[in-house]
Amino acid sequence: MTNTGTIVADTSTDPTDADVAAYAPTACILCECNCGIEVRLGGDGRTFDRIRGDKAHPASKGYTCEKALRLNHYQNGGERLTSPMRRREDGTYEAIDWDTAVREVAEAFARVRDTYGGESIFFYGGGGQGNHLLGAYAAATFRGFGGRYRSSALAQEKTGEFWVNGEMFGRGVRGDFEHCEVALFVGKNPWQSHGMPHARTTLKEIARDPQRAMIVIDPRRTETAEMADFHLAVRPGTDAWCLAALAATIVQEGLTAGEWVRDHVAGTDEVCAVLRTIDVDAFARVCDLDPQLVRGAARRIAAADSVAVFEDLGVQMGLNSTLCSWLEKLVWVLTGNFGKPGAQFIPTAMVPLVAAGKVYTGKTSPVAGARIISGLVPCNVVSEEILTDHPRRYRAMLVDSGNPAHSLADSNRMREALRALDLLVVIDVAMTETAQEAHYVLPAASQYEKFECTFFNFEFPGNVFHLRRPLLDPLPGTLPEPEIHARIVEAAGLLNPDDMARLRGLAGESRLAFGAAFLEYMGAHPELGAVAPVILYRTLGPTLPHGAAAAAVLWNAAHRCAMTYPDSVRAAGIEGEGLELGEALFDAILSSPSGITFSVDDHEVSWTRLGTDDGRIHLVVAEMMDELTRLSPDGPPHDPSFPLVLSAGERRSFTANTIFRDRTWRKKDEHGALRVAPADAAALGLVDGGRARVTTASGSVEVMVEVAEAMRAGHVSLPNGFGIDGAGVSPNELTSYLHRDEFAGTPLHKHVPARVEAVT
Ligand code: SF4
CATH class of the missing domain: 3.40.50.740 (Rossmann fold)
Known part of the structure; x- marks a missing residue:
């Protein structure tokens, strides 16, 4: 079965007439898109014999990726x-x-x-x-x-962005990729992680159209980066420098949407004053990027009629994650990309995931004193809240x-x-x-x-x-x-x-x-x-x-x-x-x-949904302004005893969330190999299909190696393992609860300092 990104059908079994039953509608449960699917049960009444896209589903209209077609491994796999x-x-x-x-x-x-x-x-x-x-x-x-007190997976990933959204817009925002002229993906590979309706079809349409452009910020040459007009292959951990350089270029070259910004945005002068102090060339060099590539990407964004932006776990679980969320929004706000087709919008909500208005009200967790954002205690402090003699411990x-x-x-x-x-x-x-x-x-x-x-209902209009x-x-x-x-x-x-x-x-x-x-x-x-x-x-x-x-x-x-x-x-x-x-x-x-x-809306309705007190976008987030001025011209810290950056939990063709407990779901990459760049493999004596030991400050595991052209030197990645089934490594055996974002407490799973040695 190939990744067609269109309507596909599982032909892995060939039911006889006796076990043919009617198809029934349901949805895929593997990513937030929840594409509509139809399932036909086998003769035992419990096996998912055939699965196909549901053309009657009003969002996905028959689209699925390959992952949904093997959901029988969820329903009937494992104990x-x-x-x-x-x-x-x-x-x-x-x-x-x-x-x-x-x-x-x-x-x-x-x-x-x-x-x-x-x-x-x-x-x-x-x-x-x-x-x-x-x-x-x-x-x-x-x-x-x-x-x-409560928490959930949202506090592993999204609370930094929730907080920034709350401060700037008073609500959550999404990008309209179907209609945008320019798509900007920050630490996001929609080909594998989706996150928008018909992700692969949409990516192909953008890539095919000479009037449109795709910009990807990602150390890896992902499937999405392969299709991009601008691939900013940053050195791992330098996304904040890259985003700051983009925003600074827009300000320093006079590319802001002047009148629009004057009418709709508060705090522009303060933020632009800081961005004017940034040395764009020096910041680009921190990222190991050609400054002209960064400037070119900024100019393409500024020249577009509309820009849609998606940041995801690559930055939300990376260094400076909350700062990256803010900087990414500066780029599209300063270029006037809100409340119009192809830009950012505020969707209706059947049940809001995050309450409107300020999402951080000053409440903190009882023991660690961590910010409770959107009502969620940061996942990384949960153990601190328990392993203590504090009288208010859980x-x-x-x-x-x-x-x-x-x-x-x-x-x-x-x-x-x-x-x-x-x-x-x-x-x-x-x-x-x-x-x-x-x-x-x-x-x-x-x-x-x-x-x-x-309740991930984000389609628009x-x-x-x-x-x-x-x-x-x-x-x-x-x-x-x-x-x-x-x-x-x-x-x-x-x-x-x-x-x-x-x-x-x-x-x-x-x-x-x-x-x-x-x-x-x-x-x-x-x-x-x-x-x-x-x-x-x-x-x-x-x-x-x-x-x-x-x-x-x-x-x-x-x-x-x-x-x-x-x-x-x-x-x-x-x-x-x-x-x-x-x-x-x-x-x-x-x-x-x-x-x-x-619900059906026009794009302008987003203006009426802003949750700020004056109906304007608020550019200033004081803590982020300070954080931006603290970005070191030398780049992020580096520990020579852990010279590589491990991205723990990469999304691949046969990884999604962790609900699968059945290793046979994976048609490829059964063991969840460690992906290593050819240059690192040569330097470390690693071979494709061989074994290696990955060591971090928290643990050490043995893994299979895949030498991958898509990886950048200095960067290695592991997918999620299946835990109790023993298929692949559980990445959290290698991570530390102390390794977390300073503001939101989100873990830095995409930036785990590591070393790798060949195992003979
Ligand atoms: S994993 Fe694929 S089929 Fe399932 S919801 Fe996501 S995009 Fe749709």
Whole structure:
């Protein structure tokens, strides 16, 4: 199967007539695009026999990449859990029934709450790339016991950018690559990591069109860089110098969008004054780039009618990551690229991932004092919050759809922290590395065995929401998360059964009557606000069509969306005023198995969505201004004992997120080889297919070597390994929790100082 970037079909099996069944719509769960797919089950009723793009999906329209076509390895690969597990004194596990598990888990959380306070209960997870519905229900359990502190994978990557967005725009922004003249990718390889609808088709269209241009900042010659007009192959760790040189060129050569900037931007003079002091040639040399290449890229950006920009993990998990987020935005703001086709926009949100307005309110974590951005404690301080005798340390942890022992920095220390907890409860489909440390493990239904959805809804001008229906029943012994959390909340005595029965009766009669009664009930019982999702699930849920009880929380979301963006929702063809519009939107969600376009906008609407107090873009972020002036003309620090930079967790053809536990998913690169530049391989005596030892300050592992032309000398990369299956290295055996961004606390996984030696 080739990476066509168009509609493709898995022909790996040849079903007979007897096992041919109808295709059913669902979505790929491997990246934030959540492309619509159709799945045909085999004769056993559980195997994904055939998978193809769903042409009826309003965003992907039949597009998939090759990764989706082997999702059977997720659904039917690896060891699924089929019973709740309880840890014995000796560390082994015993299967227990659900009633016992739910009762004991509820009692254990209540004990921690009553002894140390609810704030000592920490929550990690809440969904990956395609399962966000569960997050609402998990939050009900967590908050129901008084929990306050939480984190998720977003705090591994995105919180630096969230903070900068909050300061500059008061909202999150995205780029319109479909219509842009120039696409700028910073530490981003959309060919493999996607992040936009029809990524490969869009890249090819930009590359083919002589009127358009692509600029890539990346040390590696990635598939995207191969297609670029300007590839700024920076020395690893120098992205901030490169972005500063781009912004400085724009200012120093008088290329800013003068009138537009005067009308729409605050703080320009202060920022331009700093950018005028930058020696562009010297900064380019720090990056090991020809200054004329940098200047040429800046001039191309300034000359374009529209520029769309995407920064991703290459910088968000690299040195100076928050500074890079700010500098990248200076480049496109100073050239007037917001609120018009092909530029940056502010999308509608069914459920906002980040609350509007300031995303950092001064709150910090109780032990490490780390900034809580967008409500998330930095992942890299979680172990610090536990491994201490501080009276406010976390004592218990609920982990749902997350695997911190595998995915957070410094796995050894993370395991030690998990073992130090009084209580660890893990909800997952498999006995993950984190589950292996838990006191209780509750087996969840897979993403294709329950209703699910994503809140990564970033399409524009038409935005799409897709409530996926289950393709098959939950594996016997497992439960969907909404049911697990409802049972725990009930076992904790947080709900009044008579009240639930009364509300359920009203929901069966009329949703409008239910709505009024529900709001009145919640107003009379504000203490139940934390468990509102479970109340909706138990009352409205059973009355919903298609068995969609789990979608009950979307009723509230649909009303909020319709109230916030009534014109956008009506422009998508959903009719009604006031409450009727919200009801109509909810009905449309429930009755559209391939998803719906729930809002349509024009680009100018972004101006009305800016969350700043004066409706202008705020260029000044004081901490970033200081940080920019501190960039050393000598470049980033260098430790001769670790002369190479390891990028840990590279996205490749057969790596995505870490939900796959089945090594046979990988058609290529089964072992997750260490990619090394030819020059480094020659100097170190490494050969393609040979073995090497990678050593960092935190650990040392043996790996297979792939000599790769795409790598730059001095830079090596590893993909994510599969952990418990033993296929490939788990990169976090090599990372340190102390190696993190100064502002957002995000890990620097793409810049791990390392040395490599040949193993004979
Ligand atoms: S991995 Fe991403 S781009 Fe590829 S099919 Fe899945 S959702 Fe679509």
